[in-house]
Amino acid sequence: MTVLEEVLSANGAYADTFGAKSELALPPARGFAILTCMDARLDPAKYAGLSEGDAHVIRNAGGRASDDAIRSLVISYKLLGTKEWFVIHHTNCGMEFFTDEVIRGLLANSLETAALGEDGFYEVGSGPGSAEAKNIAWLTIADQALSVLEDVERIKAHPLVPAGIPVYGFIYDVATGRLVEVPAATAAGAVR
Numbered sequence: 503m504t505v506l507e508e509v510l511s512a513n514g515a516y517a518d519t520f521g522a523k524s525e526l527a528l529p530p531a532r533g534f535a536i537l538t539c540m541d542a543r544l545d546p547a548k549y550a551g552l553s554e555g556d557a558h559v560i561r562n563a564g565g566r567a568s569d570d571a572i573r574s575l576v577i578s579y580k581l582l583g584t585k586e587w588f589v590i591h592h593t594n595c596g597m598e599f600f601t602d603e604v605i606r607g608l609l610a611n612s613l614e615t616a617a618l619g620e621d622g623f624y625e626v627g628s629g630p631g632s633a634e635a636k637n638i639a640w641l642t643i644a645d646q647a648l649s650v651l652e653d654v655e656r657i658k659a660h661p662l663v664p665a666g667i668p669v670y671g672f673i674y675d676v677a678t679g680r681l682v683e684v685p686a687a688t689a690a691g692a693v694r
């Protein structure tokens with residue numbers, strides 16, 4: 503089966519037993535949101551115990567507090583009533599293995615998939631590339647705990663985020679499945 507066929511087959515089985523999920527309300531029943539990385543090893547529904555309808559999960563590369571992530575969080579609170587937010591980055595994140603300069607150089611050479619070696623990503627594809635990558639802030643990560651702290655601070659300082667929302671900072675360990683708190687981040691995200 504192709505990936506497309508596999509996905510449609512799995513969806514058919516899911517829909518066949520959909521049951522009472524058709525009755526779920528639009529606002530998240532448990533009133534919280536998680537901002538986390540798109541990494542395929544992370545399944546927020548499993549690591550945080552979510553069922554359909556429970557919580558908002560906002561994902562991007564790194565789980566970073568980008569303008570678009572903040573857009574989603576503001577909607578999550580303002581229109582859909584979440585009251586607590588989590589920022590969850592993780593160990594062994596791909597965003598640690600390059601810088602803006604590196605990805606801009608790679609994309610300037612070729613749009614094809616690069617390879618990851620001991621010294622980071624390197625080019626194996628052919629051109630043409632594009633200089634457009636210089637217009638994107640890639641939000642790479644040099645230090646996991648610091649990136650969580652920075653993102654919690656950015657969210658808390660945002661003029662569209664009300665002071666009453668606590669924001670918790672964590673790092674998910676891909677070796678154990680455990681959430682490890684970043685105390686400085688949770689402190690920065692506390693309601694004062």
Ligand SMILES: [Zn+2]
Binds near residue numbers: 563597
């Ligand atoms: Zn990641």
